[in-house]
Amino acid sequence: MSLQIFILGVLNKAEHHPYDVKKMILDNTDNVVNITDGNLYYNFDVLLKKGHIEKAQVVQTDNRPEKTTYRITDSGKKALEDEIYTSFKNAKTVLSLYASIAFIDLVDKSRLAFFVEEAMEKLHKRIDMVESKLAAKKIPDGLTKKQLSYGRFIATHTLDTLHTELKAYEALLDILRSE
Known part of the structure; x- marks a missing residue:
């Protein structure tokens, strides 16, 4: 769930495209987190299906694939808060808390x-x-x-x-x- 915490936390601040979220995660974790594009898009899809995020805008530019930005929903904000608490409650190591620590101001x-x-x-x-x-x-x-x-x-x-x-x-x- 830590990748989903990152995604929800970043989207809690503003709408973003998955690639922007990946770049923010890598920049803010000194590239300690290993994220593949497949894993990133899979987690966006899971959050979308759960109703925790929604498509905000789809932009089509010349000769480029569609670019979809996403935003967090009210249920996503609640899920983010719950997951931060759960990660702290069940933490095995401080390393397992990295995603949650980035968003402790929300709880x-x-x-x-x-x-x-x-x-x-x-x-x-x-x-x-x-x-x-x-x-x-x-x-x-x-x-x-x-x-x-x-x-x-x-x-x-x-x-x-x-x-x-x-x-x-x-x-x-x-x-x-x-x-």
């Missing part, structure tokens, strides 16, 4: 902060669990010291990743609380 930031705090609590629990496993000195039955060293490497990397994710959530929470 209640205190509600988003609540979801971020919940995600941080879960991260703290995972960090505690990994740290306790790393602290264990005993070699589990059936493992060699070599296998244990591999496992410790993986656990250490996991712990580093979790701490990085927690730091990103903390920064996001600061943004949500400061506005």
Whole structure:
């Protein structure tokens, strides 16, 4: 749904052609998002069928294909808001929130902060669990010291990743609380 969030969010500000939306997404995400034309037009079609967007204008110029611009509907505005909340509520990583973060001005930031705090609590629990496993000195039955060293490497990397994710959530929470 993140591509649909981007599309709805961009159309919430003004009418656009799908190619313009693609260019805005790529420009505003430093080309981190991989968008194919097929995927883009498919998502426009899905949103059109759901009634979340509608054709605003079809322009035909000499020797060029038709160019259709779209606008968001009232149900699209509601869907955008709902999807932003849902993405924060179900977030697995901060990366999964990129599309929603771009449009947080459209929703209640205190509600988003609540979801971020919940995600941080879960991260703290995972960090505690990994740290306790790393602290264990005993070699589990059936493992060699070599296998244990591999496992410790993986656990250490996991712990580093979790701490990085927690730091990103903390920064996001600061943004949500400061506005």
